[in-house]
Amino acid sequence: DIVMTQSPDSLAVSLGERATITCKSSQIVLDSSNNGQSLSWYQHKPGQPPKLLIYWASTRHSGVPDRFTGSGSGTDFTLTISSLQPEDVAVYYCQQYYSPPFTFGQGTKLDIK
Amino acid sequence: QLQVVESGGGVVQPGGSLRLSCAASGFTFSDYAIHWVRQAPGKGLEWVAVISSPEERQYYADSVKGRLTISRDNSKNTVYLQLNSLRPEDTAVYYCAKDLGWRRLSPVDYWGQGTLVTVSS
Numbered sequence: 001d002i003v004m005t006q007s008p009d010s011l012a013v014s015l016g017e018r019a020t021i022t023c024k025s026s027q028i029v030l031d032s033s034n035n036g037q038s039l040s041w042y043q044h045k046p047g048q049p050p051k052l053l054i055y056w057a058s059t060r061h062s063g064v065p066d067r068f069t070g071s072g073s074g075t076d077f078t079l080t081i082s083s084l085q086p087e088d089v090a091v092y093y094c095q096q097y098y099s100p101p102f103t104f105g106q107g108t109k110l111d112i113k
Numbered sequence: 114q115l116q117v118v119e120s121g122g123g124v125v126q127p128g129g130s131l132r133l134s135c136a137a138s139g140f141t142f143s144d145y146a147i148h149w150v151r152q153a154p155g156k157g158l159e160w161v162a163v164i165s166s167p168e169e170r171q172y173y174a175d176s177v178k179g180r181l182t183i184s185r186d187n188s189k190n191t192v193y194l195q196l197n198s199l200r201p202e203d204t205a206v207y208y209c210a211k212d213l214g215w216r217r218l219s220p221v222d223y224w225g226q227g228t229l230v231t232v233s234s
Contacts, residue, residue, distance in 0.1 A: 001175060040220035042158070049208055049224035050150075050158065061222065093158050097220050100163065100172035102148070107157040 002026050002096050006105035012113040019081040021108045023094035028074055031098060038098035041070055041079045044107075045090045053092075054079065086112065115139035115223055119209045122228030125199055133194040133228060135209030142190040143167060146212035148221050149183065149194050151205035151230075161207070164192060165218055172218075177203075199232045206230075 003026040013019040029038040037057035044050040052061045054070035057077055067082040081088055089112060094105040121133040135147060149161040162173045162183040171183050182195040192209060206229050210221035 038219075044158065049210075049226055051224075052213070052220055052222045055213060055220045091157070095158075095160070095220060097218060100218070101174045102160045102163065102172075102218075104150075104158045104160055 001101055002029065002099060002103050004094055004096055004103050004105040006092075006094060006108050008108060009106065010109040010111070012111045013081075013084045014113045015086065016083050017113075019084050019088070019110055021079045021092050021094075021110070023072075023077045023079070023105050025075045025077070025096055029096045029098035030073075037073055037077070038096055039070075039072070039077050040095050040097060041068075042093045042095065043088075043090045044093060050093070081110075084110075084112070115211070117209050117211055117223055117225040119207060119225045119228040122207065122230045124231045124233060126234050127200060127232055129199050129232070131196045131199065131230060133196065133207055133209075133230070135192040135194070135225065137190050137192070137209075137211065140211065143187040144215055146214070146218055147183075147185065147192040148210045148212060149192075150208045150210055150221070150224075151203075152208070152227075153202070153205040156205075159205070162194065163212070163218060166216065196230065199230075201232050204230060204232045 039057040041054040042050040058070045091107045146165040148163045164183045180198045185192045206227040208227045209225045211223040213222035
């Protein structure tokens with residue numbers, strides 16, 4: 001199974017500042033059929049279902065603000081929030097969908113400093 | 114309007130069984146894989162299972178393999194998750210979620226509100 005490891009486990013950033021979360025996969029998640037990195041990012045707020053933010057490592061899902069950016073390749077990936085807003089407080093998860101089981105990272109809790 | 118609604122959760126004793134249902138609407142159900150993801154109290158998200166469409170290939174997390182069975186009835190736009198030999202560590206909110214990709218396995222783009230399964234004596 002592919003192991004996904006996020007860092008840090010928790011993060012506090014001032015409003016308007018940049019937040020960066022990293023995700024490392026235990027093996028390459030490149031889909032050779034389309035040259036896409038099979039890596040997605042989700043935002044999860046308490047009492048709500050998770051929300052898809054990014055897929056193919058860098059494609060923003062419909063309706064996701066452009067302050068959310070995904071990047072990376074190989075085994076190292078990053079989610080960047082360019083200017084933190086109050087509504088961004090949540091737990092963020094990466095997930096690989098290259099090979100089942102489609103494992104999640106352990107999550108990164110993002111708070112306001 | 115796209116909708117995914119889970120049902121069937123409840124309290125069950127260790128070793129018991131439960132069947133969860135996921136009823137979907139607002140999209141061509143037979144064209145999309147459906148996943149189950151769970152979150153135990155105070156823990157992170159854990160992917161549990163997926164059933165593809167139209168081939169109905171099934172994949173499971175190692176932690177549930179042999180105890181959980183996913184199935185679908187495209188005539189009813191419903192996916193089922195049969196949970197057997199339940200353990201206290203299976204206690205979680207179980208989310209049903211629609212796959213993003215047309216007739217392929219990819220991330221999930223739409224989640225239900227979840228149904229709580231509690232395994233306790």
